[in-house]
Amino acid sequence: MRAPLSALALLAAAASPALASSEAEAAAKPGLLDPHLGLMTWTIIVFVLLMLGLKNFAFGPILEAVAGRERAITDAMAAAERDRAEAAKLIAEQKAAIEAARGEAQRYIAEGRATAEQMRNELLEQARKQQAELIDNAQKSIEAEKAKAIADLRREAVDLALAGAGKLIGQKLDAAADRQMVEQYLASLGGK
Amino acid sequence: MTLRSLVATLALLVFAAAPAHAAGAGSACHLPEAGHEGKVDIITPHITNGDHIEIPYWKFPFFLECTLPKWAPLHVGSLELDLSPTKHVVMLWLGAVLLLGGMVLVGRAHARAMARGAAPRGGPNAIEAMILYIRNEVILPNVGHHGEGFVPYLLTAFFFILTLNLLGLVPFGSTATGNISVTATLALLTFLTVEVAGLRANGVGYLNTMFYWNNELPVVMRPLMFLIMSPVEMIGKLTKPFALAIRLFANMTAGHIVVLALMGLIFEFAGPASAAPLLMSVVIMVLELFVAFLQAFIFTLLSSVFIGQIREAHH
Amino acid sequence: MSNPPPPTPDADSASFGAAAKYAGLGFQLVASILLFLYLGRWVDRRIGTEPLFLLLGVFTGLAAAIYSMYRSLMADQRREAERRGEGTR
Numbered sequence: 001m002r003a004p005l006s007a008l009a010l011l012a013a014a015a016s017p018a019l020a021s022s023e024a025e026a027a028a029k030p031g032l033l034d035p036h037l038g039l040m041t042w043t044i045i046v047f048v049l050l051m052l053g054l055k056n057f058a059f060g061p062i063l064e065a066v067a068g069r070e071r072a073i074t075d076a077m078a079a080a081e082r083d084r085a086e087a088a089k090l091i092a093e094q095k096a097a098i099e100a101a102r103g104e105a106q107r108y109i110a111e112g113r114a115t116a117e118q119m120r121n122e123l124l125e126q127a128r129k130q131q132a133e134l135i136d137n138a139q140k141s142i143e144a145e146k147a148k149a150i151a152d153l154r155r156e157a158v159d160l161a162l163a164g165a166g167k168l169i170g171q172k173l174d175a176a177a178d179r180q181m182v183e184q185y186l187a188s189l190g191g192k
Numbered sequence: 193m194t195l196r197s198l199v200a201t202l203a204l205l206v207f208a209a210a211p212a213h214a215a216g217a218g219s220a221c222h223l224p225e226a227g228h229e230g231k232v233d234i235i236t237p238h239i240t241n242g243d244h245i246e247i248p249y250w251k252f253p254f255f256l257e258c259t260l261p262k263w264a265p266l267h268v269g270s271l272e273l274d275l276s277p278t279k280h281v282v283m284l285w286l287g288a289v290l291l292l293g294g295m296v297l298v299g300r301a302h303a304r305a306m307a308r309g310a311a312p313r314g315g316p317n318a319i320e321a322m323i324l325y326i327r328n329e330v331i332l333p334n335v336g337h338h339g340e341g342f343v344p345y346l347l348t349a350f351f352f353i354l355t356l357n358l359l360g361l362v363p364f365g366s367t368a369t370g371n372i373s374v375t376a377t378l379a380l381l382t383f384l385t386v387e388v389a390g391l392r393a394n395g396v397g398y399l400n401t402m403f404y405w406n407n408e409l410p411v412v413m414r415p416l417m418f419l420i421m422s423p424v425e426m427i428g429k430l431t432k433p434f435a436l437a438i439r440l441f442a443n444m445t446a447g448h449i450v451v452l453a454l455m456g457l458i459f460e461f462a463g464p465a466s467a468a469p470l471l472m473s474v475v476i477m478v479l480e481l482f483v484a485f486l487q488a489f490i491f492t493l494l495s496s497v498f499i500g501q502i503r504e505a506h507h
Numbered sequence: 508m509s510n511p512p513p514p515t516p517d518a519d520s521a522s523f524g525a526a527a528k529y530a531g532l533g534f535q536l537v538a539s540i541l542l543f544l545y546l547g548r549w550v551d552r553r554i555g556t557e558p559l560f561l562l563l564g565v566f567t568g569l570a571a572a573i574y575s576m577y578r579s580l581m582a583d584q585r586r587e588a589e590r591r592g593e594g595t596r
Contacts, residue, residue, distance in 0.1 A: 032236075032239065032240055032372070032445070033372050034372075034373075035372065035373050035376070036241060036278070036371075036373040037271070037272075037273055037274070037373075038265075038273060038274040038275045038276060038278070038281070039241065039278060039280055039281055039371065039373040039374060039377075040373045040374075040376070040377045040380075041273060041275060042275065042277075042281045042284055043284060043373070043374050043377035043378065044377055044381070046284045046285065046288045047288075047348070047349075047352060047377075047378070047381060049288070050288045050291065050292060050348055050352055051344055051345060051348040053292045053296075054291070054292060054295055054344065054347070054348050054351070055344040055348070057292070057295070057296045057299055058292070058295030058296055058298060058299045059295075059299075059323065059343070059344055059347055059348075060299075061299040061300075061302055061303055062295075062298060062299050062302045062319075062320055062323060063323070063327070063343075065302035065303065065305065065306040066302075066320060066324065068306055069306065069311060072309065
């Protein structure tokens, strides 16, 4: 492993002209590719200390601050969303209530109108009926009076005729038989 | 405020302590020796590690050479470990301190802004955008589910490499990421992270990423393919971090060599003709600025991809 | 880091990553060829059959590396298809 690796390293470095010139005096001066154990140890020490320091005093607080900020933003967004949903809900409720009230009013109005209509109709009907009854009664009584009057008139007429005729012929006509004859005559008159 | 002054003090310490300490340890800052004869190789000392650093100075040639102290090497078993600060070690310290200080300030700006309930403005916001982009668009989609644990490592890798790259472009600075030891160590850390991630995600199935045993093959073929393919699988494991290390090192080094060569040409031409290399070096410098970001990004992206790849290997 | 914001997977960056992961395959190719080449040379020197196993090693390494690439390519494609399936579900 060592041989191919160092061969590779040489290959990689051969391209740099600086190395070519330094190789002549490499004996005294540190070469470009010389591993330096002390430097490697220092690299590890410094790196590990730096990592611990950065982790605890820099990256930790910074990332935490970023996370906190992000959390705050997320929270604010969630709160806004919640508030909006609540407002929407309230508005919807309000709208529903208004709608309900309007419906109720409409219903009352319609009901009132219907009741009024019905009442009017009933009153009208009743009035009409009473009127008809009154007219009917009046007609009936008129008819009755008329019949009575006609009968009276007729009887009077018969009596008059009989009396007139009796006086005329001087004898008292038999009431029953003659009355019948006059009445027949009168009926024939009335028939015209 | 106390933190700000603390960071400033630390930054000053890194700048000032090196020469001060060096003086105490028997070495000191001095003006660079003048009067070199003939041509001098300015490129190699600039891109390689060294035992001295340059600091700004108010008199010509406007910099001092400070020799860094030499500490007695530690002995770990048979290993000799020389932990003396070198140029690139100082750059690692400087980069880490600047990055940590800057990031802590950004973190505090965020804490203050969060108390106000708002996002920070200006610089902290830009850094936050970078962190979030790297985390949300590069690390998490590539690492896979539950990749939170890898975020600190990968973010640190990105910002540390970026800081070191940028420090190499600053006057008097040096590119620690142009040193193969540094990039190899960073790649080694990625390698370890990848393997540990694979071990944790796959359990026993992790062995499948190292050894090749295909039960669909004829019985005779199985051991043969095992012997041929297992080394290739292991090479594949190793070449990934190797490519990472070489890529970062080569990109940072090559750019600096080009810039330095062009700067050398400015003085070589020494006339109206030097306008051409001057212009070109400016252009290459801008390109280098882009490359500094790009290579830090690529290192982080590939590390994320490798972690994601091995975590999903059981599929 | 206790409560991080949710990640926003981006198709573009994911495919960019998928393409970038093949950037290191060249090294694997070269490394496996070299490994089998040196192995073959070692065997040749042991039993004196130069250059039989060296050549055999080169081709074995090449074939193995290509097969390994093919396998990882197929695995990635299958994963990609799975991920897409998850996305549409």
